Amino acid sequence: MAIQEILLDIDLSVGVFQDTIYEDQRLKLRELGHDADGNSIYPATGYWESTPIRIQDKIASFKGVAAQVDVTEGAAYKIYWSTSEDGFEWLEYEEVSxxxxxxxxxxxxxxxxxxxxxxxxxxxxxxxxxxxxxxxxNSFVESDSGSLGLKRIYQLNMKRASDTPTGIVLRQKVENTKFQKVDGIRVSKG
Known part of the structure; x- marks a missing residue:
């Protein structure tokens, strides 16, 4: 019985992606962001899993599977494969070297x-x-004290209501929905 190598192209753009993307004809880890120097940050690991591939129409029986992969940018990889008779119950994945x-x-x-x-x-x-x-x-955050924190004191721009012989009367309207959030009112001279 003669053994013949058959090359099967697998579409990497279709399947299950976990922290991976298919871009520029390559399978890559998805980029999470950048560090302070502008270098990309990636998750520690990710995987891609193919949709079921019907192989019975292509070959009668097979001895095994081998893979050839081009690797760039220092990433490591492992390839696994699994088989099934009915497409529902799958054998455990085995590594392809x-x-x-x-x-x-x-x-x-x-x-x-x-x-x-x-x-x-x-x-x-x-x-x-x-x-x-x-x-x-900004409206909710302050950094004046040497640390970053939420604002706790909000200064309102009161409207001048009237002048009296001893001073002035200022007015500020507080909506009912915001009234429960007010826990104190302080008036200063000034």
């Missing part, structure tokens, strides 16, 4: 799983020391 074929009993369906591991590198993250007063100030 690049130098030898993995044997399984002939089946009608196969699935491929590719697991990618990110290269470990050191990243720089810079934390602000909040020395520049008011850098992060």
């Amino acid at each position: 690049s130098n030898s074929a993995v044997s399984k009993s002939p089946a009608k369906y196969a699935k491929v799983k590719i697991e990618i591991f990110a290269e470990k590198k050191y990243s720089n993250f810079y934390i602000d020391d909040f020395k520049e007063k008011g850098k992060y100030n």
